[in-house]
Amino acid sequence: MSGLIYREIHQNERVITVKMIQSIEATVINPNLFIRHSLWEIENLFDKDKYRLLGCYDGDMLIGMSILYLDITYLLKFYDLIKAEDALICEISWLVDENYRGRGIATALARHQFEYAKNVGYDYLFATAHDENAPSIKIIEALGLELIKRDEKFDGYNGREGYIRNVYVKKLR
Numbered sequence: 001m002s003g004l005i006y007r008e009i010h011q012n013e014r015v016i017t018v019k020m021i022q023s024i025e026a027t028v029i030n031p032n033l034f035i036r037h038s039l040w041e042i043e044n045l046f047d048k049d050k051y052r053l054l055g056c057y058d059g060d061m062l063i064g065m066s067i068l069y070l071d072i073t074y075l076l077k078f079y080d081l082i083k084a085e086d087a088l089i090c091e092i093s094w095l096v097d098e099n100y101r102g103r104g105i106a107t108a109l110a111r112h113q114f115e116y117a118k119n120v121g122y123d124y125l126f127a128t129a130h131d132e133n134a135p136s137i138k139i140i141e142a143l144g145l146e147l148i149k150r151d152e153k154f155d156g157y158n159g160r161e162g163y164i165r166n167v168y169v170k171k172l173r
């Protein structure tokens with residue numbers, strides 16, 4: 001779609017970012033498909049050691065974002081799957097305003113984050129999705145990630161465990 005801008009979300013955009021996340025979370029009908037962001041995550045969202053936030057803007061309006069999870073305390077659970085303790089790993093997720101879905105925005109956000117992760121030297125990129133999250137699985141496959149595990153007790157990073165998630169990974173270098 002033309003006219004859309006993809007760029008990193010700045011610290012001074014905290015309010016519009018949190019509002020967008022919360023309004024999208026409010027539209028999610030099946031809570032098993034999308035793990036809501038915890039208060040801790042929201043508070044730490046602009047910590048560059050923990051996250052890279054890429055936004056999609058229609059004019060000044062933030063209408064989608066992709067989060068690259070860089071926080072080692074969260075990512076530790078993935079190391080057992082790759083058996084490479086010295087590898088640099090990250091995880092990707094995405095969300096797009098309901099009114100803008102089906103136009104390739106999440107795919108474009110994901111591709112930008114993928115290239116970033118590769119270019120700055122990450123070794124592995126992870127993603128997770130519920131079986132029924134069809135668009136997410138399509139994006140994951142388009143990026144070339146492969147299923148590595150079906151997790152019945154996935155830790156959703158918000159103090160709650162027990163999500164059913166397919167875990168996907170791609171070796172970047």
Ligand SMILES: CC(C)(COP(=O)(O)OP(=O)(O)OC[C@H]1O[C@@H](n2cnc3c(N)ncnc32)[C@H](O)[C@@H]1OP(=O)(O)O)[C@@H](O)C(=O)NCCC(=O)NCCS
Binds near residue numbers: 095100102104129138
């Ligand atoms: C998942 C989400 C980010 C997708 O955003 P989007 O911008 O609509 O995605 P895209 O337009 O890039 O579509 C990606 C693929 O899914 C397909 N798709 C989109 N909506 C679909 C639907 N409802 N059912 C099946 N396929 C769908 C698209 O056709 C595209 O496939 P293609 O490249 O083969 O044509 C969006 O639905 C969303 O925000 N959902 C709620 C939050 C969420 O679930 N996040 C993911 C957590 S893992």
